[in-house]
Amino acid sequence: MLSVDRVSKRFDSGLLALDAATLEVARGEILAVVGTSGCGKSTLLRLIGGLEVPSAGEVRIGGRIVDGPHPEIGFVFQEPRLMPWLKLDDNVTFGLAGERRARRARAEELLQEVGLADFADALPQALSGGMAQRAAIARALATEPSVLLLDEPFSALDAFTRAALQDHLLRVWERHRPTMVLVTHDIEEALALGDRVVVMRGRPGRIVHDIAIGETRPRARTSARFQRLKEDILEALQLVPA
Amino acid sequence: MIVLTSEAVAAGELLGEAPSPRARTTRAQPRKRAPGPSRRGILGFAVPVALLVVWEGLGRTGLAAPNLLPTPTAVLDTLGGLVLSGELFGHILVTFARVAAGFALGTAAATALGALTGYSAFYRLLLDPLIQGLRSVPSLAWVPLFVLWLGIFETSKIALVAAGVFFPVYLNLMSGIHGVDRKLVEVGRMYGLRGLGLVRRVLVPATLPAYIVGLRSGLGLGWMFVLAAEFMGASEGLGYLLIDGQMTGRPAAIIGGVILFAVFGKLTDALLARGTRPFLAWQDSFAARREREDA
């Protein structure tokens, strides 16, 4: 479904951010990507989303080479990026066409799901960072994209909200099974949500580990296997001595 | 111990206990310290009124020579006379028409060019250096050329006003478009927006604040340039009133004209500010907040 074939990215500044990354993501699979800060996770996601052009290699979705943004791809950026001049209802339905009344109804539904039901008429400036991020998630889910790319979507949220939104994301996934790539720096989150976890490291960023979790969700975070996988990843990140 | 942070409150919202935005604003109300709208308005009039009283006093006690500084009442008398003779209305109308025509022309040209150079790097490289170069010519230096090309009548005056209006509008629009947050543009692109769609849904709303600032300073310059245009030879208009007052030695007419310029300049600016305020309501800058409070 989604393939990243020996993709490298060198920025105009000369910095090599990503070095020959290769990935396959099956249709409907949830791939979690973890890695240290600055190792090129966002760059990888932006390449998949068509926002950056690879310096070498190619990205394909459904067999077609990605050469620019595509409406079938949903993107949750690392920052909320709401349009500051639009009220929240118009922000979350930004990607939807159609009649105003219908969009408003859909917006209320989407906002309800991320716990912002009372804020349909608020401007983004009136939101906290976590609330804005939730609105951005709702906006990406609105178009029901077949590929959903998420760049640390929950990092601005407290533990309770984060757990609630992780559940929400899984429910949405159950409904129409998008292919998802979820960048996160929370190893537990990666292990709880991902069918596979990819570990990135270094500068230039490389994919150093690819672990299949192969266990049904929801997962018990206290199981022995969960703990062992967590240690494997920490080791791959070289954050604990091998 | 449990510390309730704002994030914990956000978690509460997730459970459906969200305070509505309305509830938040009312809670914030009592902390407001600035004086209420009516008192703020009065404050602005205090100094001018005091000056008027002193000025009138100086005239009445003979401390100020009436042939140089006529009293406010004398100025009012003169203006009243002009109103009664029907003259003043004509002068005002002529000047207004010149400002309006010049403003419309200058704004139209600046909008077209500014949009082009703001949006396209190619046209920016091609045209912007020339426009910036022209900008550094003191605009009044165009007067002889405009008169030569367009004659001494309306056309050259309107062209001069348009030239004054053009630059601030152009500059603000161009740099406004150029400075639009790339991250928001990416969001638009992610949702399949390109070309005109991207312009309409992202670039225009993001640029409006800068554009409106340009319009307001353009209008201010328009009033300045209409005066210059009327100084260079006119038989009607508020500028003519000033020149005529000087020629015929009537300081009250001059001061009356100055006051009318101030009143109409401020009035049209306030109208423009009010008319464009709905487009700026979302702005979260310090200046925008000040503006809202001051208005």
Ligand SMILES: Nc1ncnc2c1ncn2[C@@H]1O[C@H](COP(=O)(O)OP(=O)(O)OP(=O)(O)O)[C@@H](O)[C@H]1O
């Ligand atoms: N547009 C750009 N131009 C030049 N260098 C860039 C650009 N974008 C990113 N980089 C560089 O590429 C490297 C990888 O950046 P990236 O944003 O992909 O990291 P990341 O893994 O997402 O980090 P974080 O976890 O902190 O978000 C960094 O060294 C960064 O400085």
Ligand SMILES: [Mg+2]
């Ligand atoms: Mg990143």
